[in-house]
Amino acid sequence: MKFTDAVTIAGTRRTDDGYLVAEAKAVRTGIQLYTGDEVGKPEMSVVRVYRSPESVFADASLQSFTHAPVTMDHPKDAVTAENWKDLAVGEVSTAAKRDGEWVYLPLILKDAAAIKGVEGGKRELSAGYVCELVWGDGVTPDGQQFDAQQTNIKINHLAVVDRARAGSKARIGDGANWGISPVTPDHKPQEEKIMTLKTVTVDGIPVEVTDQGATVIATLQQRLADAHSKMGTADAAHLATIAAKDSELAKKDAEIDSLKAKVLSDADLDKRVQERADLIAIATTIAKDVKTTGLSDAAIRKAVVTAKLGDAAIAGKADAYIDARFDILADEAKKAIGADPFARVLSDGIRPNVDVHVAADKAWSESVNDLNAWRKK
DSSP, X not given: OEEEEEEEEEEEEEOTTSXXXXXXXXXXXXXXXXXXXXXXOTTOSEEEEEEOHHXXXXXXXHHHHTTOEEEESOOSSOOXXXXXXXXXEEEEOSOOEEETXXXXXXXXXXXXXXXXXXXXXXXXXXXXXXXXXXXXXXXXXXXXXXXXXXXXXXXXXXXXXXXXXXXTTSOSTTOTTSXXXXXXXXXXXXXXXXXXXXXXXXXXXXXXXXXXHHHHHHHHHHHHHXXXXXXXXXHHXXXXXXXXXXXXXXXHHHHHHHHHHHOOOHHHHHHHHXXXXXXXXXXXXXXXXXXXXXXXXXXXXXXXXXXXXXXXXXXXXXXXXXXXXXXXXXXXXXXXXXXXXXXHHHHHOOOOOHHHHHHHHHHHHHHXXXXXXXXXX
16 A cells, blocks of 8 residues: 655755755654545544554665655656656665654755755655555554554655645645545644754854754854853953952052151151251251251251352252252361360350359359448448
């Protein structure tokens, strides 16, 4: 008995010679539904036909697929050596093999018009095959009841057809007299969804997926890119905040170091007081009336040089020049003080001796009393 199964062509690609290489699955295992009229049981509305794995994947069945001709639509008669040249547009390119519950078929189409038709959307593949239908009620290993079984399955051809129309008798293409198509409970032929494969790149690796798969991958890739972008923006903001904080901390550290540098130890403070006192002492030695209160060390030196040499002597001169002139004056003052004790006294100033004044006052008072003694007598 002749049967047909509608499947889809997928994974198409062109060879360098322009041929179209494709993939398909056909004749799966499991329960298929047929109308009773078409299988010789008009008294039954639907016949449940079981294809066991032992029948579908038998060596003889799989070998029958090897180099099976591919036609455009189902021919009226079986394809044989006599009409092959007129009907075939390609063939099953290598041996068929099991793929889950299906028979996997690699195809090659060599006819330009047929290739154009497939690329234009005519992508359903209908397997035309013959088998024996063995009647008898039974139950499949997974518990489904059946009315008959297919055995001795042998492929005759694979037809490239348009989508199946509703109803098992409304078979695909022009080969309405070829074979019986399975139906669904609503009396429509079983058909797989046509899948057009696209090549998308995932992490640099090209992958063939369906249109829906390509859309999902593109959506996920966009979401991933958006997430990376947001993460990059967040990282940049975080780094900017850290940099600002680091700058602020560095500034604070510099201020602390500056303040630490300005804080003198007890020894340093004593030294600084002594140096200040020595500077004031030598300054007043050089210029007795020079004012030092509230002046910095540099200002004191400048005031001394100005007092001794005049404003013209230092006009437009650098601080280093003024310091040098002050040092010269200081050296001269120190030498003069060391050579002349009287000069040292003048430099230090005449300091009154309290005891001497008291004694002098007492002597003067006594002498006055002696002069006035005669008056008392």
